Amino acid sequence: MTTRVLLVDDQQLVRAGLRMLCDSAGDLEVVGEAGGGADGVRLARRLRPDVVLMDLRMPGMDGIRCTAQILAADPAARVLVLTTFDDDEHLYPALAAGACGFLVKDASPAELLDGIRRAAAGQRPFSAPVLGRVVDSAVAARTAAPPPEPAPLPPLTGRESEVLHLISQGLSNAEIAARLHVGITTVKTHVAGLLAKTGAANRVRLALLALGHSPETPSNRPIP
Numbered sequence: 001m002t003t004r005v006l007l008v009d010d011q012q013l014v015r016a017g018l019r020m021l022c023d024s025a026g027d028l029e030v031v032g033e034a035g036g037g038a039d040g041v042r043l044a045r046r047l048r049p050d051v052v053l054m055d056l057r058m059p060g061m062d063g064i065r066c067t068a069q070i071l072a073a074d075p076a077a078r079v080l081v082l083t084t085f086d087d088d089e090h091l092y093p094a095l096a097a098g099a100c101g102f103l104v105k106d107a108s109p110a111e112l113l114d115g116i117r118r119a120a121a122g123q124r125p126f127s128a129p130v131l132g133r134v135v136d137s138a139v140a141a142r143t144a145a146p147p148p149e150p151a152p153l154p155p156l157t158g159r160e161s162e163v164l165h166l167i168s169q170g171l172s173n174a175e176i177a178a179r180l181h182v183g184i185t186t187v188k189t190h191v192a193g194l195l196a197k198t199g200a201a202n203r204v205r206l207a208l209l210a211l212g213h214s215p216e217t218p219s220n221r222p223i224p
Helices: 012-024 039-047 065-071 087-095 109-120 127-145 160-168 173-180 182-196 203-212
Strands: 003-008 026-032 050-053 079-083 101-103
Touching: 003 012, 003 039, 003 109, 012 026, 012 109, 026 039, 026 109, 039 050, 039 065, 050 065, 050 109, 050 127, 065 079, 079 109, 087 101, 087 127, 101 109, 101 203, 109 160, 160 182, 160 203, 173 182, 182 203
Parallel strands: 003 026, 003 050, 050 079, 079 101
Antiparallel strands: none
8 A cells, every 4th residue: 555645845855865765665656746835835725645754944934834734624545754953942832733743854865665554553752862852751740740720621412422431532533423323424524623623723632632531540551
């Protein structure tokens, strides 16, 4: 099965190198290139790629705003950040916008190809140093103080509650439809209703909201 990739980077030479790398892999196909965030949003909506490979520093609309707009239009989109800047000032805003992973441009070709494949498979690829910082930050946050009580969920129907729980487990719309024995259009309608009711910006925020109301306690939840 071929994974369709959209490249969003303002440097033409970088895009050319990424295209050559993807073309060298028989299971990846670059279906479009965008030199800026606005074009990235437009092409993502038109092409519906499996993975959007996203730069962060771009003139005009940057990669964080582009990521947020892509996910607002398609909460199931997989946006994988590829950037030179691996500091927290770029990492956490990108994750908050809904990026599924974060790789730095000094990653090896094999690491980058593996990251794209993992993103397409629903996983969350991170460069090793970045992942280490995320884990350290999560551990520090849990040991510093007990987390605040999450805001109460709005009233949900039974089916909406089921869909929200499955979103928190990382299931795609198609997988949720199969699990609940309903059509994928029905699932998309429930997801849209959940976004409207909760005010969540995207599917990632819905999952975090659901996990915040999980019956697990902070002391026995696994560290993400």
